[in-house]
Amino acid sequence: MAEVTTSRKACSVNPLKMSQPLGAMLAFMGLNHCMPTMHGSQGCTSFGLVLFVRHFREMIPMQTTAMNEVTTILGGMDNIEQAIMNIWDRARPDVIGLASTGLTETKGDDVDAYLKLIRAKHPEIDEMAIIYVSTPDYVGAFQDGWSRAVVRIIEELATPCSVKQLNRINVLPGCHLTPGDLEEIREIIEAFELVAVFIPDISGALDGHIPDNFTPTTLGGTTREQLHSMGAARATIAIGEQMHAAAIELEMKTGVPYTVFDRLTGLAANDRLLQHLSSLSGRPVPQKYRRQRSQLQDAMLDAHFFTGGKKVAIGAEPDLLWSLGSFLAEMGCELSAAVTTTHSPLLEKLPIAEVLIGDLEDLEARAAGCDLLITHAHGRQMAERMQLPLFRVGIPTFDRLGAAHKLTVGYRGTRDLVFELGNIFLSHAHEATPSTWSPEPINCSSDCGSSCQGSGAGIPAPTSMAAATV
Amino acid sequence: MASLSEKVQDVFNEPGCEVNQVKGEKERKKGCSKQLTPGAAAGGCAFDGAKIALQPITDVAHLVHGPIACEGNGWDNRGAKSSDSLLYRTGFTTDITELDVVYGGEKRLYKAIREILDKYDPPAVFVYQTCVTALIGDDIDAVCKAASAKFGRPIIPINAPGFVGSKNLGNKLAGEALLEHVIGTVEPETTTPYDINIIGEYNLAGELWQVKPLLDELGIRVLACISGDAKYHEVASSHRAKAAMMVCSKAMINVARKMEERYGIPFFEGSFYGISDMSESLRQIATLLVQQGAPADLLARTEKVIFREESRAWEAINAYRKRMEGKRVLLITGGVKSWSVVSALQEAGLEIVGTSVKKSTAEDKEKIKELMGEDAHMFDDMRPRDMYAMLRESRADIMLSGGRSQFVALKAKMPWLDINQERHHAYAGYVGMVELVKQIEQALYHPVWAQVRQLAPWEEQAASNDQPGLRLDSQYPSTQVALNG
Numbered sequence: 001m002a003e004v005t006t007s008r009k010a011c012s013v014n015p016l017k018m019s020q021p022l023g024a025m026l027a028f029m030g031l032n033h034c035m036p037t038m039h040g041s042q043g044c045t046s047f048g049l050v051l052f053v054r055h056f057r058e059m060i061p062m063q064t065t066a067m068n069e070v071t072t073i074l075g076g077m078d079n080i081e082q083a084i085m086n087i088w089d090r091a092r093p094d095v096i097g098l099a100s101t102g103l104t105e106t107k108g109d110d111v112d113a114y115l116k117l118i119r120a121k122h123p124e125i126d127e128m129a130i131i132y133v134s135t136p137d138y139v140g141a142f143q144d145g146w147s148r149a150v151v152r153i154i155e156e157l158a159t160p161c162s163v164k165q166l167n168r169i170n171v172l173p174g175c176h177l178t179p180g181d182l183e184e185i186r187e188i189i190e191a192f193e194l195v196a197v198f199i200p201d202i203s204g205a206l207d208g209h210i211p212d213n214f215t216p217t218t219l220g221g222t223t224r225e226q227l228h229s230m231g232a233a234r235a236t237i238a239i240g241e242q243m244h245a246a247a248i249e250l251e252m253k254t255g256v257p258y259t260v261f262d263r264l265t266g267l268a269a270n271d272r273l274l275q276h277l278s279s280l281s282g283r284p285v286p287q288k289y290r291r292q293r294s295q296l297q298d299a300m301l302d303a304h305f306f307t308g309g310k311k312v313a314i315g316a317e318p319d320l321l322w323s324l325g326s327f328l329a330e331m332g333c334e335l336s337a338a339v340t341t342t343h344s345p346l347l348e349k350l351p352i353a354e355v356l357i358g359d360l361e362d363l364e365a366r367a368a369g370c371d372l373l374i375t376h377a378h379g380r381q382m383a384e385r386m387q388l389p390l391f392r393v394g395i396p397t398f399d400r401l402g403a404a405h406k407l408t409v410g411y412r413g414t415r416d417l418v419f420e421l422g423n424i425f426l427s428h429a430h431e432a433t434p435s436t437w438s439p440e441p442i443n444c445s446s447d448c449g450s451s452c453q454g455s456g457a458g459i460p461a462p463t464s465m466a467a468a469t470v
Numbered sequence: 471m472a473s474l475s476e477k478v479q480d481v482f483n484e485p486g487c488e489v490n491q492v493k494g495e496k497e498r499k500k501g502c503s504k505q506l507t508p509g510a511a512a513g514g515c516a517f518d519g520a521k522i523a524l525q526p527i528t529d530v531a532h533l534v535h536g537p538i539a540c541e542g543n544g545w546d547n548r549g550a551k552s553s554d555s556l557l558y559r560t561g562f563t564t565d566i567t568e569l570d571v572v573y574g575g576e577k578r579l580y581k582a583i584r585e586i587l588d589k590y591d592p593p594a595v596f597v598y599q600t601c602v603t604a605l606i607g608d609d610i611d612a613v614c615k616a617a618s619a620k621f622g623r624p625i626i627p628i629n630a631p632g633f634v635g636s637k638n639l640g641n642k643l644a645g646e647a648l649l650e651h652v653i654g655t656v657e658p659e660t661t662t663p664y665d666i667n668i669i670g671e672y673n674l675a676g677e678l679w680q681v682k683p684l685l686d687e688l689g690i691r692v693l694a695c696i697s698g699d700a701k702y703h704e705v706a707s708s709h710r711a712k713a714a715m716m717v718c719s720k721a722m723i724n725v726a727r728k729m730e731e732r733y734g735i736p737f738f739e740g741s742f743y744g745i746s747d748m749s750e751s752l753r754q755i756a757t758l759l760v761q762q763g764a765p766a767d768l769l770a771r772t773e774k775v776i777f778r779e780e781s782r783a784w785e786a787i788n789a790y791r792k793r794m795e796g797k798r799v800l801l802i803t804g805g806v807k808s809w810s811v812v813s814a815l816q817e818a819g820l821e822i823v824g825t826s827v828k829k830s831t832a833e834d835k836e837k838i839k840e841l842m843g844e845d846a847h848m849f850d851d852m853r854p855r856d857m858y859a860m861l862r863e864s865r866a867d868i869m870l871s872g873g874r875s876q877f878v879a880l881k882a883k884m885p886w887l888d889i890n891q892e893r894h895h896a897y898a899g900y901v902g903m904v905e906l907v908k909q910i911e912q913a914l915y916h917p918v919w920a921q922v923r924q925l926a927p928w929e930e931q932a933a934s935n936d937q938p939g940l941r942l943d944s945q946y947p948s949t950q951v952a953l954n955g
């Protein structure tokens with residue numbers, strides 16, 4: 001049981017957190033033919049755009065209502081109207097996903113009312129959905145923006161369906177899952193002869209493929225038709241606690257029952273998923289997955305020598321922290337520091353004394369003596385200073401390729417993760433030297449403390465700890 | 471102290487800028503950037519621009535007063551390099567909460583400054599205003615003043631909240647902050663007749679270091695680069711320079727002009743991009759220094775270095791010329807001056823089929839016409855869709871642009887090279903130009919292009935089935951089956 005505390009500093013140093021509207025933008029990027037748009041100053045969109053482009057290495061459609069000082073004071077209705085009409089004229093999207101920002105929330109723009117007036121004035125855009133979500137920058141974090149946006153998508157577009165599609169499953173994925181993860185989950189579900197519809201589906205637009213033509217909007221994702229028929233599904237699977245609210249909303253609107261999986265990384269977590277799919281479909285777990293399960297067990301056996309007793313510091317959003325933290329504990333690692341961005345009921349259940357809602361400076365202060373750092377790419381400076389290996393997870397990962405295809409779910413994804421982490425520990429093993437067991441005091445710098453105290457008697461002293469990032 | 475709106479009007483009225491001076495009173499008030507179109511806008515805000523201009527000062531703590539978005543979504547994302555302190559890469563923000571929005575964020579800001587001084591002990595803290603804190607009326611000037619007095623350390627307010635305008639305006643407001651609070655506050659330990667300032671150079675990818683060895687060789691000292699690889703005290707004592715060079719179009723023209731007015735430092739506008747531009751810049755630096763009293767032999771020594779460096783660079787570039795001749799370039803740039811790159815690429819034998827002039831002045835456009843001829847293709851605002859079409863239809867062989875439009879080229883399966891903010895290669899000076907040509911050559915002749923453009927065998931089949939008259943046995947032309955074909 002962990003105690004959840006909030007950093008009391010006035011100054012956040014080396015932020016771990018990103019803002020709510022950005023999370024909402026990513027959710028809208030999982031809708032087909034959508035134009036995600038921020039209601040704010042053009043910089044709000046520009047920073048987010050650069051961040052996503054660097055992470056996904058993809059074209060990112062994203063627009064802004066381009067608020068300035070005067071329009072902010074007078075209210076943003078004209079800007080929203082112009083933005084919607086310009087986007088309509090230029091791109092003809094199926095959906096505009098609109099998120100507010102700190103600026104327009106501080107002013108108090110009543111966007112719902114604006115949209116009603118704009119709709120009444122422009123019947124020609126009736127066929128285009130406009131989904132508005134309120135996401136002030138100064139509340140919550142990226143993950144909250146994502147889950148709020150998904151709730152709003154469901155509120156706006158889900159309807160009860162009298163005709164059911166018996167093999168259809170709605171999947172509500174959290175923002176901690178990559179396009180690669182979504183593909184893997186789809187494959188698992190389809191192996192039970194079920195059809196998975198992801199809401200939203202970032203594997204459609206952000207999986208790094210080459211389209212035949214130029215599209216100014218998102219070039220894949222959940223289609224309008226799929227959104228309208230959410231109510232026809234037989235069941236909903238939500239992945240990550242952040243999707244709990246969306247799953248409840250969907251059940252309330254359409255009657256489709258839901259199951260929340262807190263994570264899909266780890267052996268038992270995937271057993272639960274496959275058992276659930278088996279009972280939903282009435283089919284046995286396919287041979288392929290029985291084999292993969294056995295491979296994962298074998299990988300865990302091979303790796304446990306190297307993961308056991310290792311100290312790990314993680315900085316990640318709640319659901320990602322929960323997935324990786326719980327899994328690392330299952331691999332015998334000790335969670336020695338956990339920093340996150342926002343509240344979640346899961347935080348208290350993490351196997352660590354304290355979970356801090358804070359920044360990377362806090363993580364750095366708590367990570368002394370660790371064997372491994374796990375956080376996003378901004379951990380690179382810290383890793384270099386501390387001479388610790390860094391395993392990059394989450395958004396942004398801008399200094400490595402293939403972030404969209406990083407796979408950590410399913411038996412196969414967990415197996416690869418076991419190997420990857422095991423290899424980091426292997427390549428940072430401390431070799432014995434003549435002075436290792438010498439009775440003379442060992443010259444050991446403070447930041448390699450754990451290696452000196454950590455693994456029981458006869459401790460190898462690190463002669464050199466290479467700075468390495470993974 | 472001038473209010474923010476007065477200051478904005480002040481930078482819009484720039485006597486050093488010819489474009490500005492031919493405008494009428496009313497037009498001038500609107501500023502130099504076009505009004506943004508909601509739903510069809512691109513580019514950063516004024517805060518972004520201020521941060522770009524000042525963050526390269528390496529030993530300063532850059533504190534962003536605002537909600538998490540302004541710093542959290544974009545920190546440590548630029549390629550300005552440092553030869554010493556890494557503090558500028560640390561992200562500091564007050565990360566204000568809903569309560570701060572209601573009760574005001576000034577106290578939090580004051581405490582944040584104190585925390586930074588306690589923990590990181592920087593020579594100065596720059597405090598950046600953002601939209602939300604400006605809107606709720608946080609007076610960062612007052613907080614900075616109080617903190618400076620209390621802690622005895624320069625705490626500098628940078629008043630450029632995002633919603634006052636574009637990136638370019640932010641550059642200028644950042645310059646105003648330097649002029650008002652930093653420049654001239656410290657005396658340099660020593661001065662020489664060879665001291666210059668370089669204004670508007672950010673040392674991206676270490677480009678300043680491509681130029682500095684030549685200046686060192688000539689005995690010219692960069693008293694302050696504003697702001698690439700600069701230290702706080704260098705900028706603060708930059709008022710004792712003998713001459714200045716203004717780089718990067720007119721983004722910081724207010725700094726150059728006001729320093730001329732206040733401290734009598736003459737400046738010229740130059741570029742480090744392209745061989746002839748580089749030589750011209752060296753010449754101008756030497757000429758200005760000699761005019762200011764440096765020994766006249768500097769001119770001859772400079773010519774000698776120019777001759778040597780040009781010969782070397784030409785020799786290196788000539789080796790590529792054959793493979794570059796006739797290759798067509800589409801040039802989409804923002805901050806880097808289009809015309810200086812145009813002339814540089816033409817030097818290497820490349821043909822420029824189009825260039826963007828979105829941020830160029832009328833004067834820049836004239837220079838481009840001079841270089842590319844009267845029928846030069848200049849785009850004010852090229853839509854990604856049009857770039858894509860141009861590349862897809864092979865009206866250009868390579869696109870040089872900023873990271874934003876990178877994937878327009880790559881998805882059209884065409885070569886692309888990064889020449890903006892986040893680029894990894896340095897292209898300044900003589901060595902930089904050779905590097906740029908080398909990178910273009912590498913991109914054009916990379917083996918991936920043939921592979922990614924190759925249809926899959928079944929697609930070939932489908933394509934030829936669609937064409938009546940094509941016989942089945944001609945479906946696999948031998949050249950296309952061969953992997954290295």
